[in-house]
Amino acid sequence: MIQLVEPYTEDKIRALKMGDMVHLSGMVYTGRDAVHKFLHEGGKPPVDLTNQIIYHCGPVVIKEKGKWVVKAAGPTTSAREEPYQGHIIEKFSIRAVIGKGGMGPKTLEACKKVGCIYLHAIGGAAQVLAECVTGVLGVYLEEFGSPEAIWAFRVRDFPAVVTMDSHGNSLHAAVLEQSREQLKQLV
Amino acid sequence: MRNLKANLLELVRRTSAELPDDVVNVIARSARQEQEGSNAQYAMNIIVNNIDLAKLKSQPLCQDTGSILFFVKAPRAFDQLAFEKAAREAVAEATAKGYLRQNSVDSITGKNTGNNLGPGSPSIHSHQQRGSRVDVRLILKGGGCENVGAQYSLPDVRVNANRDVDGVRRVILDAVIQTQGKGCGPGILGVCIGGDRATSYLHSKEQLLRTMDDVNPDPTLAALEKDIVVSANKLGIGPMGFGGATTLLGCKIGALNRLPASYFVSISYMCWAYRRQGFVLNDGGKIVEWLY
Ligand code: SF4
Numbered sequence: 001m002i003q004l005v006e007p008y009t010e011d012k013i014r015a016l017k018m019g020d021m022v023h024l025s026g027m028v029y030t031g032r033d034a035v036h037k038f039l040h041e042g043g044k045p046p047v048d049l050t051n052q053i054i055y056h057c058g059p060v061v062i063k064e065k066g067k068w069v070v071k072a073a074g075p076t077t078s079a080r081e082e083p084y085q086g087h088i089i090e091k092f093s094i095r096a097v098i099g100k101g102g103m104g105p106k107t108l109e110a111c112k113k114v115g116c117i118y119l120h121a122i123g124g125a126a127q128v129l130a131e132c133v134t135g136v137l138g139v140y141l142e143e144f145g146s147p148e149a150i151w152a153f154r155v156r157d158f159p160a161v162v163t164m165d166s167h168g169n170s171l172h173a174a175v176l177e178q179s180r181e182q183l184k185q186l187v
Numbered sequence: 188m189r190n191l192k193a194n195l196l197e198l199v200r201r202t203s204a205e206l207p208d209d210v211v212n213v214i215a216r217s218a219r220q221e222q223e224g225s226n227a228q229y230a231m232n233i234i235v236n237n238i239d240l241a242k243l244k245s246q247p248l249c250q251d252t253g254s255i256l257f258f259v260k261a262p263r264a265f266d267q268l269a270f271e272k273a274a275r276e277a278v279a280e281a282t283a284k285g286y287l288r289q290n291s292v293d294s295i296t297g298k299n300t301g302n303n304l305g306p307g308s309p310s311i312h313s314h315q316q317r318g319s320r321v322d323v324r325l326i327l328k329g330g331g332c333e334n335v336g337a338q339y340s341l342p343d344v345r346v347n348a349n350r351d352v353d354g355v356r357r358v359i360l361d362a363v364i365q366t367q368g369k370g371c372g373p374g375i376l377g378v379c380i381g382g383d384r385a386t387s388y389l390h391s392k393e394q395l396l397r398t399m400d401d402v403n404p405d406p407t408l409a410a411l412e413k414d415i416v417v418s419a420n421k422l423g424i425g426p427m428g429f430g431g432a433t434t435l436l437g438c439k440i441g442a443l444n445r446l447p448a449s450y451f452v453s454i455s456y457m458c459w460a461y462r463r464q465g466f467v468l469n470d471g472g473k474i475v476e477w478l479y
Contacts, residue, residue, distance in 0.1 A: 021229050060250050060288060071285060072250035077331055077369065100331075100427070101368045122230050123331065123371035123427060124249040124460045125237040159233055161226050161429060171226075172368055175430050179364055179422040186418050187347075187357050 008051055008095035010115040016162050018169040022119065023157040027137070028055040028098065030151040032076055034144040039091075040084040046140040047152060049092040055121075056081065056099030058147030061136065068136035070153070072126035075100040078118075086110035102163055102172035111166050118164035120171075132158040188269065188321075188472040195277035195323070199255075200286045202325045202464040203247045206238055207479035209399040210436075210461045214238070217373060217433035227431025234426070234459055249371075249460040251329040252287040255309035258396060258465075260322040267313050274311060278303050287327075312389070324396055324465030324478060332370035332458040336391075337362045338384065341450040350450045352411060355380055356418075362454045363419045363435065368428030371458035375399075375437045376415065379453045382443035387453040394439035395457055396465075398479065408440045415440075426459075436461075 004012065006026025016022065029047065031039075031054050039045060060072040078085075078099030086106040088094060094116050097107070100123040111117060121129060135154035142149045163171040206214075218231035241248040257274055261267070279302040281287045291300050291308040303309070316322070339358040341350045346361045348354035359378060366374070377394035379387045403409035415438040425431025436459065445451065465478035 019226060021226065058250070060285075062285075072247060072288075074250050079369075100371070102428070120427060120429070122233040122237075124251075124329075124458060125233050126248065126250040127240040127244060127246055128233055128237045131240070159229070161229065161427075163429070171430070172428060175424060175428055176364075176367060178430070179367060179424050182422045183360060183364060186421060187360065 008053060010095070013095050013115050013117055014166050016117055016165055017167070018162055018165045018171050020162040022160055022162060024053070024119065024160060025156045025158070026053070026154070028053045028153050028155055028158070030055045030057045030059060030149070030153065032056055032058050032148055033080055034148040035141060035150055036081045036084040036088065038141070038144075039088050045092070045150075047138070047150065049094065051093055051095050053096040053098060054088070054094055055153070056097070059151055061139075061146065061151065068139075070130045070133045070136060073130045073133055073153070074124055074126040075121040075129075077101045078103050082107060089114050089116050098160060102170065108164055108168060108170055111164055112168050115166050117162050117166055119160035120163040121158075121160050129158065132156055188266070188468070190472055191270065191273040192276050192280075194466065194468070194472075194474055195274055196280055198323065198325050198464060198466060199277060199281040200245065200284075202327055202462045203252055203281075203286045204245050205242045205464070206248065206461060207463060209479065211238060213399045213436050214459060217436060220432050221426070222431070225431060226429035227425040227433065230426040230429055231433070247286065247288065248462065249329060250288055251331065252290055253327040253329040253462070254333065255287070255303060256326040256328060256392065257309055257311040258324040258326075258393070259311065259313040260316040261313065262317070262319055262321070263315055265321060270313070271311055274309055275304055278309050319470040321468040322465065322478070323468065324463065326392070326395055327462040328392075329371075329458055329460060332374065332456045335366040335370040336388070336453075336455045337365065338388065338454070339452045341452060352407065355452050356411065356414065358452050359415050359438070359454060360418060360422075362456070363422065363424070366456055367424045367434075370456050371460065372424065372428060373426050373433040373436045373459055375457040375461055376435065376439070377455040377457065378438065378440040379451075380440065380442045381445035382451060382453070383446075383449065384451060386443060387451045388455065390441050390443055391453040391455040394441050395455065395461075395463065397439045399437050403440065405442070408442065412438045412440050
């Protein structure tokens with residue numbers, strides 16, 4: 001298990017390779033469809049995203065006795081952000097994107113250029129991942145609706161797998177190719 | 188029927204927070220089969236922990252609490268309209284209590300109804316049966332896995348599938364290739380061969396009411412179910428598409444007659460968060476048995 005701890009420097013990110021299992025500790029900022037569209041169209045981010053991590057997640061957060069409590073925080077499908085992600089990674093020097101299902105060639109290219117990785121979280125593991133959120137430091141762009149807002153989460157030992165690294169390797173592409181080869185033997 | 192709403196609320200809670208034993212057992216077994224120290228084993232261990240934690244906390248296993256699908260079998264005298272009313276009330280209350288996420292959106296305006304009620308939600312499929320017992324089953328099926336369902340019309344030249352069992356096998360394996368990395372694998376397939384487009388998809392979902400360890404009474408389908416699981420697991424796609432031994436946890440196949448002109452194969456993919464539960468009510472409305 002590799003510990004990835006803030007600050008997220010380019011060196012730390014470039015040292016990670018496809019297939020590495022990491023425990024992430026530090027800040028992450030949630031963002032899904034509305035946030036990506038907003039940033040892509042030139043919207044000014046309400047928090048400094050430079051050298052930060054974006055998490056594709058629409059969490060369930062409720063207020064209990066005046067405090068935010070995270071009830072569920074699993075990843076959502078990343079592929080929807082493929083048209084925007086590469087540009088956003090380059091613009092803000094994003095260091096990692098967390099989600100599920102992987103992303104395409106444009107994102108992989110930006111990861112290589114900037115020094116960014118794709119971290120695959122475990123889809124559906126809403127309770128395990130909610131337990132990793134140790135603090136809610138703020139919420140921005142709430143006008144997009146709670147799941148679509150930017151939530152600033154502090155996480156500890158958040159489990160994920162590096163499925164796209166900053167050297168042009170994608171586990172998704174590799175598994176796809178290998179499974180297609182296997183299928184030829186089976187039909 | 189007395190207490191129907193309260194019983195249905197408990198059904199929703201259990202379904203959302205606890206996987207049935209037959210599913211938990213298969214997941215635990217495949218977690219043990221993954222290679223020590225692999226990405227696949229890592230994913231499976233987190234899935235196993237999540238199942239335990241959700242049950243302990245009585246919280247939704249996954250934040251996508253999915254489409255709400257009721258399947259009811261009841262005697263002739265059973266009041267279906269009263270059932271529908273109780274089910275709607277139970278769903279709204281389950282949403283308010285957080286057992287279900289606010290998950291139902293008006294397709295035209297894009298507005299979330301906030302209580303999971305609206306045209307088509309919840310969906311209730313009812314049939315009559317003899318005797319006095321009422322069987323109520325519930326499946327919660329998430330969007331990620333529903334999105335990767337597929338319906339093939341045979342023959343399909345892209346995958347060399349003719350109108351025979353081999354053709355069916357080819358399109359099912361093609362679907363497994365297409366869904367990789369999506370829909371939170373390892374998954375379970377519900378398949379229907381035949382029917383029209385609508386009945387075929389419905390029957391594929393009804394296959395998901397079967398238990399993991401049952402055996403198809405039709406020997407051809409029983410053999411095909413086994414073969415699909417073994418073959419899919421040779422593809423090496425693995426949990427979450429990380430690569431590994433478990434791509435499918437199960438496959439359940441049913442058949443309906445078809446028109447001579449049509450040959451549909453409909454595939455409903457269910458993620459590892461395979462939420463199904465059910466109970467039997469006696470004629471006094473008391474739960475006498477949990478079905479899974
Ligand atoms: S596919 Fe299943 S486990 Fe994955 S997010 Fe959707 S409901 Fe949850």
